[in-house]
Amino acid sequence: MPQPVSYRGMTLLVPDNDSEWAEYFAHARAHTLMMRACTACGLMRYPPTHACPWCMDLGWRWQEVSGRGTIHSYEIVAHAIQPGFKELTPYPVVLVELDEQRGRPTPDEALRIIANLVKDDLSPEAEARVAIGARVKVVFQDLADHFALPQFTLGGEPPVGRVWRLGG
């Protein structure tokens, strides 16, 4: 049983029998972003669950994705709830839509994941640079031998669609 991970005053528990998340975060520690893909219909899904939500098949395999995507929505936390995050405020939380499988199997569906938008040194990105439509790429924040958090940085690519930020 791996040790609990301490991060910003939180205890993150990923026991070996966490059959949804243990391997996902172990892959992240190897700096690969993996989605579960259905072996019957081929569609990837997130979160990493045990049946395909589109065909109900139980077969799955890990499939690496590029880690590139677009900010679909965001928020700026000014008042942190968790004590360990107070020193980071204001910090952005982003909903990233990955490039793979956008608009499939229906136009409104996509692989979307939550992370912080960070600078290269993993500190919070400046609010003025956060926007819906901005391009991002995954980076990994190593927290333990078996655990890393997938985070995102601005990708340096031109934005996709309309770029918008609150008050901007």
Place this chain on the structure above:
Amino acid sequence: MSHLRDKYCIVGVGETEYSRGSNRSTRAMAVEAVRKAILDAGLTAADVDGMMDYQSGDSTLAPHVAPDLGIRLNFYMDVVGGGSSTEALVGLAMGAIEAGMCRTVAIYRSMNGYSEFRIGGTGARAAQPVRGLDLAQVPFGMRSAGQNFALTFMRHMYDYGTTSEQVAHVKVAHSKHASQNPKALLKERVTVQDVVGSRWIVKPLHLLDCCLETDNATCIIVTSAERARNCRQRPVYIMGVAGRVSKPRLDFHWAHGPISRVAGYYAKDIVFGQAGIGPDDVHVTGSYDAFTFTTMLQLEEYGFCKKGEGGAYVSSGVIELGGRRPNNTAGGHLCEGYTHGMSMVIENVRQLRGRVDDYCPGAAEGQHTYDYSVGRCRQVKDAEITMNLGWAMPPLGSALIMRR
């Protein structure tokens, strides 16, 4: 139209003081609220044989509350849940009675949501270990309700051009209503400028876009229309109910867009279908206001305006007392106090009775002035049909339509 339409009633309502420091147990508060509701209905302990409640590890259970009042139960159910439970439990109470398991059900919620288990996520809740699905968001500093919902609100602003000033009108309207409510925690009327000038909590939410953590207990009593005719109050009939209707992927709803869509999109046909009416027939709404945005999103999703036009709708004056369809006439969670949805149903019951507990000297006898200036009346004249829009999260909601 449902075969149960108008066959069940809410006959009693009760609540404790709305406070930020009850200095007593959730058991003590629940007992007071249930007792008040029983007396309000003109019933006795022997008439109540069913009990339901909801909680999230933060409250007392029905097997403790019932015997304190001398109630012997034929049915009870302690449910895990928060917002959107109220309407769902009203429907389940009808089902339990219809199944012959019991005759009359008291539904309660009791919470020291300010002084003990902070509902906003600070204190004991923030210290809990993070595991399972929580790993997908909590390690990124996303734990409170506001942090969980803000992505939806922000995307709505992007999709439809909704502004902070527009949704601030929800707080303005509810503060106007609270100024007519002796029970309300915040009775002072605020302006749009007050809201958008208050400090940021999590953009796009300001402090005054957020509801008030509160210590309080509430109770609603459901029974058959037949028994309701012998109760003390004018019966309030249940026309339609939808409970805990969800978007696809309830655990991680962002997978299925549009993310600015909320559960009312799926619930509206169920509840309006049962009731046999549409939005235009509703005189008063009670739309869950954990945040200003939640009220706006639900009103548009249930068809009170077109999808995307919620900002214009809530800032048009229509949701204020004196407007065409007032919302949360007691001040709601933004101003009266937070009850996980119960108080909005209680208020609508009182509206339909014509007996809201405002400052009118004859309120208890149904004598109202309909003067909506500060410190006066909040009764809606001739309110015949009300609707509650219950919210738990963007992907989860419940609804209830009642008539007098």
